[in-house]
Amino acid sequence: MDDEPMWAADHVVAPTPGSAITIPETANEFAIKGNHLTLVKGNQFDGRTKTDPHKHIHEFLRICDMFKYKDTENEAVRLMMFPLSLTREAKTWLDELNEGTIETWDELRTAFISRFFPPALFDRLLGEIRAFSQHENESLTDAWLRMKEMLRNCHGHNLSKGNIIKIFYHGLSEITQEVLNAAAGGIFLYKTPNQAYQLLEDKVLLKLDWAKNQKTKPSLKKPLLSPMKVAVILILTKLWPEWMP
Known part of the structure; x- marks a missing residue:
């Protein structure tokens, strides 16, 4: 210890926190389809006041149901994909949950709704x-x-x-x-x-x-006269008395 820099003795590297979501073991390894990932990221929830968490869950499940992964339970896919559907305050909320506190989709949905659609x-x-x-x-x-x-x-x-x-x-x-x-x-x-x-x-x-x-009804308005036609009408109107017998 005496041969090491003094700052090193007091320097502690904190462990990187793990995910709050525990992904269940799947029958086979699988890769998320690119268009699936694009749709989920295009429908992100930011956790702000006027955003509706229920609508987000509904849309997220609708997107997930569009894709099937052989030998992989829907629950595993939802647990893996849901964090990617969050951004800003919502993502911060999930990242700050204790490691391994969520093991099922129902637990994740309940925690999410409780946080962003509180009783108040x-x-x-x-x-x-x-x-x-x-x-x-x-x-x-x-x-x-x-x-x-x-x-x-x-x-x-x-x-x-x-x-x-x-x-x-x-x-x-x-x-x-x-x-x-x-x-x-x-x-x-x-x-x-x-x-x-x-x-x-x-x-x-x-x-x-x-x-x-x-x-859808066609317009019944009369077409507007061009400036030239208006000028001709005005001239003829002015001269009309002179043409009368």
């Missing part, structure tokens, strides 16, 4: 749904589409169709409520949840179909 976020989204109100100058169709988007983002809300209809109706303006009552041929909330839901869906489809037809 769920409570906030559910509260926003319960406090739904129609925006000023927002049409009935746009309000309903917005409500459905809020429901999709609040995974596991467990609201019944009847509760959704009542929350939506009471959040509408009085004028829009009357429109719904007229469309229902009476009191809208007297309908069954299925009838009320279908009525709203039908109005949305009708508006979307109408908008589509308007875009």
Whole structure:
């Protein structure tokens, strides 16, 4: 020790941490297909506030199901590929997990959702749904589409169709409520949840179909006159009285 530099005696090289994911043994070694890797990396999750972890899981599984590896369980492929689908804060989260803490896909999915869709976020989204109100100058169709988007983002809300209809109706303006009552041929909330839901869906489809037809109709506007034609018309108009007998 006395023959070594003094700094070397105090210099400790920390071990490189291992992966939090334990990959199960596979029947045969296999290589990830290039286009599979490209699709996964093209759908990366960064862990920021407005990104949806449930949608990421759904898209990730959809991509994985497109590829089959002989004698290799789907779970092994998912565990190997999922870290490549993460970037920024999400990748940092996975790298900081203790080594060997995840052994199955279900454990990985649960840990991922728990981190990026925490109970506090769920409570906030559910509260926003319960406090739904129609925006000023927002049409009935746009309000309903917005409500459905809020429901999709609040995974596991467990609201019944009847509760959704009542929350939506009471959040509408009085004028829009009357429109719904007229469309229902009476009191809208007297309908069954299925009838009320279908009525709203039908109005949305009708508006979307109408908008589509308007875009495809040929224009009926008269063609604009060229500057030369306009000048000729003005001259003739000015001289017209002189031509009269």
